[in-house]
């Protein structure tokens with residue numbers, strides 16, 4: 159990013175914007191080249207002000223915990239905005255409604271809803287991302303899904319103008335969210351049922367069950383592919399003989415075939431090559447086209 163370009167930033171932002179930040183530090187796969195600019199807002203107003211004065215030709219990418227992102231080795235041209243550690247307010251609005259900002263970790267929503275006697279929100283404990291990421295992905299687990307609970311969302315458009323939109327303004331599907339524009343989520347009002355009997359034991363049991371079937375603790379992005387209608391990506395990959403298939407330090411997990419593991423030194427290119435090999439092999443063996451659930455962004459090395 160040229161110094162001249164940065165002169166366009168107001169002095170307060172120019173000192174807080176980081177340069178050439180390795181995205182490997184901000185993704186759960188621990189891969190990804192540098193982002194030209196990296197900004198963590200203090201709050202939603204600060205974020206709006208930042209977007210307002212960012213030159214319109216600088217591409218923007220909002221991220222949460224990077225738990226569903228494959229950033230290529232050449233990194234990201236433009237500005238990455240992280241909500242992690244920012245936009246963290248979570249409050250109860252009424253008997254069944256809560257308000258949460260985009261940077262709130264999903265696990266915190268799960269735990270707090272249990273304390274409030276609200277549910278079913280336990281599924282959020284299985285999603286190692288932020289609410290913003292869960293809204294963008296319609297993340298779900300154990301039969302629960304984010305958008306089933308959304309009443310309305312607050313968004314900022316690319317120029318930093320805030321809008322509140324009803325859930326009905328969005329077309330929601332399995333891991334798919336289409337809005338009226340490509341604005342960034344900054345918060346949402348969510349509704350749950352009153353479930354006074356629910357306790358944290360329920361969350362622990364679900365997480366224990368998950369540990370038995372998924373390579374939790376290893377570097378991954380969770381499920382790489384969406385499930386095709388009426389089938390499971392993991393079943394198709396396993397029965398194509400791909401468990402353990404490896405390129406460099408990236409391999410299809412032996413424990414759960416829809417996970418790809420970075421064993422420590424994988425490049426994004428290795429992971430992407432494994433993804434493409436899995437897609438080609440499953441298409442040849444089963445005649446099924448697998449689509450990635452993970453978002454692949456950035457420039458090749």
Ligand SMILES: Cc1cc2nc3c(=O)[nH]c(=O)nc-3n(C[C@H](O)[C@H](O)[C@H](O)COP(=O)(O)OP(=O)(O)OC[C@H]3O[C@@H](n4cnc5c(N)ncnc54)[C@H](O)[C@@H]3O)c2cc1C
Pocket residue numbers: 186219220221222223224225226227241260284285286287288289290291292293294295296297298299300341342343344374378379380381453
């Ligand atoms: C071990 C493991 C298990 C997982 N299990 C599940 C699971 O059971 N179910 C499931 O659904 N997912 C699962 N995931 C994937 C991931 O946690 C979810 O997709 C999560 O919602 C991503 O949130 P994030 O904050 O990490 O988003 P990021 O990975 O940072 O971003 C993902 C996408 O959302 C966009 N985005 C992020 N924040 C915003 C925002 N504020 N406004 C607009 N767009 C935004 C990004 O631009 C990007 O396109 C798993 C991941 C891992 C590592």
